[in-house]
Amino acid sequence: MSIGSCLLHRGIALGAVLALTLGATACGESDEDRVRAAVESLQEDFAAGDIVAVCDAMSDRSKQQVGRVGHQRKPTTCRRDMLALLNSIPRQAMFYGETAPNLRRLPKPEVTGVEISGTKAIAETDLNGHPLSIPMIERDGEWQLDDFFVITGPVRPDLD
Amino acid sequence: MRSITKLISLGVLVLMISSTTSAAPANDPGVEAFDTRGGERRPCPPVDTSGNYVRGGCKSFATTLQTNVVVRTAFGALPFGYHCAFSFNLHIDRTGRTWMDRILIGGGAATPCNDIRPCEPNALKPSPADRRNKGADNPVDFDPWRGQLRAEGDRFINRFDMCVDTCAGRFEGQMEFALVREDAGWTVRAEAAPAGTSGLAFDGEWPLDPGRFDLVAEN
Numbered sequence: 001m002s003i004g005s006c007l008l009h010r011g012i013a014l015g016a017v018l019a020l021t022l023g024a025t026a027c028g029e030s031d032e033d034r035v036r037a038a039v040e041s042l043q044e045d046f047a048a049g050d051i052v053a054v055c056d057a058m059s060d061r062s063k064q065q066v067g068r069v070g071h072q073r074k075p076t077t078c079r080r081d082m083l084a085l086l087n088s089i090p091r092q093a094m095f096y097g098e099t100a101p102n103l104r105r106l107p108k109p110e111v112t113g114v115e116i117s118g119t120k121a122i123a124e125t126d127l128n129g130h131p132l133s134i135p136m137i138e139r140d141g142e143w144q145l146d147d148f149f150v151i152t153g154p155v156r157p158d159l160d
Numbered sequence: 161m162r163s164i165t166k167l168i169s170l171g172v173l174v175l176m177i178s179s180t181t182s183a184a185p186a187n188d189p190g191v192e193a194f195d196t197r198g199g200e201r202r203p204c205p206p207v208d209t210s211g212n213y214v215r216g217g218c219k220s221f222a223t224t225l226q227t228n229v230v231v232r233t234a235f236g237a238l239p240f241g242y243h244c245a246f247s248f249n250l251h252i253d254r255t256g257r258t259w260m261d262r263i264l265i266g267g268g269a270a271t272p273c274n275d276i277r278p279c280e281p282n283a284l285k286p287s288p289a290d291r292r293n294k295g296a297d298n299p300v301d302f303d304p305w306r307g308q309l310r311a312e313g314d315r316f317i318n319r320f321d322m323c324v325d326t327c328a329g330r331f332e333g334q335m336e337f338a339l340v341r342e343d344a345g346w347t348v349r350a351e352a353a354p355a356g357t358s359g360l361a362f363d364g365e366w367p368l369d370p371g372r373f374d375l376v377a378e379n
Contacts, residue, residue: 039234046235069272069328088272089238106236124357127232133357134234149231150359151329 031143032114035121035136038143039111047104051082059137059144066148109134120146190378191256191309191316193218197372203254204373214251214261214304218373222348223247227265227364229272230352237352237361244273246364248305250348252373256309258318263305265324272326279303279323279330305335311377315340318348322355331360345370 029037038057045053055063055078066085067075075081109125109132119138124131137146193204195218207217229241244267251259267273307320316339323332333356338349346368354361 042234043236065328069275069326089240103235106238108236109232109234123234125234127237128352130232130352130354130361131357132232132354132359145234147359148233149326149328150233150357151326152332152356152358 031116031121035114035116035123035143036111038136038145039123039125039134042145043108047106047108049103051079055079055082057142057144058148059139059146061137062145062148069149191311192376192378193252193254193256193309194374194376195372196374201374204252205254207251207253207257207259209259209304214249214259217251217253217259220250220346220368220372221247222250222366222368224364224366227350227362229265229276230361230363232354232359232361239363241267241271241273241276243267244271244276244364246362246366248366250368252309252375256316256375258307258309258320259304260307260320261304275327276324277326278305279325279332309339309375311375312338316375316377324355324360326360331355331358333358335362339375341375342367346373346375 042054042057045057058066058078063078063081064075066078067081069085107128109127111123111125112131113124115122115124121136121138121143123134123136125134126132132150133152134145134150135147136143138144194201195204204218205216208215223246225243225245227241227244227246228239229244230237230239232238244265246263246265248260248263251261263278265273265276303323305320305322307318309316309318311317318337318339319334320337321332322335323330333354335350335353335355337353338351340347340349344367348366348368350362350364352361352363
């Protein structure tokens with residue numbers, strides 16, 4: 001290979017790398033951005049009462065949690081279990097004196113940082129001045145909520 | 161060689177001391193706790209946790225039927241348990257170290273309050289003989305929640321390590337309850353206090369029996 005052709009090849013290779021880098025920056029997001037966006041999207045869907053969209057963005061483990069807690073039976077469908085869970089919340093304790101849930105008025109945790117480890121991530125958030133670490137997991141290229149109740153210790157074996 | 165051994169020994173000693181003291185922030189004023197029963201005022205006695213019991217210290221019983229259990233989720237704080245029963249014994253030693261034991265959380269049938277119980281490490285389970293020991297005032301079959309008081313303005317903050325098991329899994333972390341002096345005596349307040357960075361938080365208050373102890377911030 002002549003020096004000229006070598007430089008030409010190098011130029012093409014450099015151009016390709018530059019193009020890939022620019023393309024990735026322009027049309028892609030970092031994993032941190034995607035985790036942040038996934039949490040915010042979950043919150044928006046929940047506030048809008050779009051339980052189907054919320055369920056789509058929850059891992060199987062999260063769905064199992066919701067299905068098993070509070071109503072003494074096995075999980076059914078995510079949508080049905082989510083509605084049962086929300087209906088189990090005492091009305092007098094929540095929703096600002098209103099008789100029906102007003103999910104839009106619920107203060108939401110704000111993402112302050114993201115830590116990624118492989119296909120798992122922790123969305124560090126702030127809720128009313130207190131930190132809350134929300135586990136997320138990547139499935140089929142999408143980041144999903146991996147722990148509805150944000151437990152810190154061992155989960156029940158049948159939920160893990 | 162001897163000096164290296166001394167250094168190692170010192171390091172081990174420092175480690176031992178730091179592992180037996182609670183995680184109060186440095187620079188916060190310390191606390192002196194006094195036993196005021198019978199109209200007298202003397203330092204709270206030591207707390208003894210040997211034999212799987214919590215005994216001694218200035219001891220108060222705290223109970224309420226109005227604790228709310230809040231689960232902090234990605235969607236916001238959802239109150240699941242409303243007006244739960246929640247009781248515990250609070251032991252304080254003269255330096256403001258605290259132990260909470262005989263912790264009982266419950267409520268009416270089919271409420272999430274019934275799904276919450278203190279963690280039960282095997283290491284602290286009392287033997288059957290211990291359970292039959294009538295002389296001990298506090299048999300425990302779970303690790304007491306250990307903490308440290310610090311002064312904060314005109315109230316005191318008890319920061320303690322807590323752990324509960326629920327039907328969803330285990331919540332553990334550092335939690336803070338405030339001790340507030342009121343006309344009728346001391347009241348413990350949990351102001352939506354979360355367990356570390358987990359989803360569990362308590363909201364409630366526990367009036368304590370008056371005339372049992374007093375707290376003073378060290379200068």
